[in-house]
Amino acid sequence: MYSVLCTLASPRQIVICQDTFGICNFAVSTGISIRQWGDKVEKEVLTLENVHKTISGRKIIKGISFSIKEGEVLGFLGPNGAGKSTTLRMIVGLSRPSSGKIEICGHSIVKDYVKAMSNVGSIIEGPDLYGYMSGMDNLEMLAAMDRNVTKKDILDAVKLVDMEKHIKDKVNTYSLGMKQRMGLAQAIMKHPKLLILDEPTNGLDPAGINELRNLIKKLSKEEKISVLISSHLIAEIELICDKVSIIKDGSILKNASVDELINTNEVFWQLSDNEKACKILKEQWGISAEIRNGKIEAVIDDEEIIDEINSCFIKEGLKVKFVDIKHKNLEDLFLNITEGK
Ligand SMILES: Nc1ncnc2c1ncn2[C@@H]1O[C@H](COP(=O)(O)OP(=O)(O)OP(=O)(O)O)[C@@H](O)[C@H]1O
Numbered sequence: 001m002y003s004v005l006c007t008l009a010s011p012r013q014i015v016i017c018q019d020t021f022g023i024c025n026f027a028v029s030t031g032i033s034i035r036q037w038g039d040k041v042e043k044e045v046l047t048l049e050n051v052h053k054t055i056s057g058r059k060i061i062k063g064i065s066f067s068i069k070e071g072e073v074l075g076f077l078g079p080n081g082a083g084k085s086t087t088l089r090m091i092v093g094l095s096r097p098s099s100g101k102i103e104i105c106g107h108s109i110v111k112d113y114v115k116a117m118s119n120v121g122s123i124i125e126g127p128d129l130y131g132y133m134s135g136m137d138n139l140e141m142l143a144a145m146d147r148n149v150t151k152k153d154i155l156d157a158v159k160l161v162d163m164e165k166h167i168k169d170k171v172n173t174y175s176l177g178m179k180q181r182m183g184l185a186q187a188i189m190k191h192p193k194l195l196i197l198d199e200p201t202n203g204l205d206p207a208g209i210n211e212l213r214n215l216i217k218k219l220s221k222e223e224k225i226s227v228l229i230s231s232h233l234i235a236e237i238e239l240i241c242d243k244v245s246i247i248k249d250g251s252i253l254k255n256a257s258v259d260e261l262i263n264t265n266e267v268f269w270q271l272s273d274n275e276k277a278c279k280i281l282k283e284q285w286g287i288s289a290e291i292r293n294g295k296i297e298a299v300i301d302d303e304e305i306i307d308e309i310n311s312c313f314i315k316e317g318l319k320v321k322f323v324d325i326k327h328k329n330l331e332d333l334f335l336n337i338t339e340g341k
């Protein structure tokens, strides 16, 4: 059961109802528009629905949809030129979608731009910092443009990104990792609900990547900030993200949770009668398998049933000559999905 916030004809008349279906029927029959910003949708911080982008007559983004809930980290993966930056630029309002819907915390970025953007912090084309100024001066200058950001917000952000020791130094003395942390401080000091990061690990060394990874986890788990992160480093995505969207040629090929994607095993068997074994897999286990190079290949999510299948083959009079299990990692799956390998 979800609560629904329903605004009636007068802005002062607000009904909060626990019965979703009841209130929806009532609203439809009386023509009242429902802003579904209750328990259910509150958690949907970003929603893209059938978003298209055409630039100079060329279709760059072809009807993509995905969503992020509160505190979730979504990895946006795709080969070079797939359309990741184009999508992120539309979400932060640097370019307009040609059609489709983008909502941030229930606010359309087209119809309600200021409210939508008040919930977003981002690093799109690297952090925007003046090298000749100190880190603190950079943050204070940016904060001066947003009257909601207080001195305490700045100090909290500096602490969160662990830059207290260097905040009075000039930015051009900072390492790349420190600049990235400053970019994050800029993005989080206004307490965004959604953080958008385009390739934030670019150019960082392994220690810098590790630091950034821990920081992103901290922001999502402790501060409940939702994060949309594009990256080429698939192993990183696997470690940081709750779910992934894989994009290629402007279309989403897969939206799935990381657990769902990596909890799969590729199993190879060689038996005395491979065709009979395939039939048993299909009829008794509901598993589709193929025979390639004299071996049966099947994808099986639950590793525990593999032993049971082996026992079943033996009971059916088959000899198991060879069995091998390959755990799939996100990189294998990414290549499978984007290159059809
Ligand atoms: N302003 C533009 N004018 C024309 N084409 C553009 C423009 N911006 C992007 N494109 C094209 O759109 C496609 C997607 O580009 P985009 O930068 O979104 O890819 P990406 O997934 O971010 O790639 P990368 O991994 O290299 O950063 C590319 O073919 C690019 O050439």
Ligand SMILES: [Mg+2]
Residues within 6 Å of the ligand: 084, 085, 086, 198
């Ligand atoms: Mg890009």
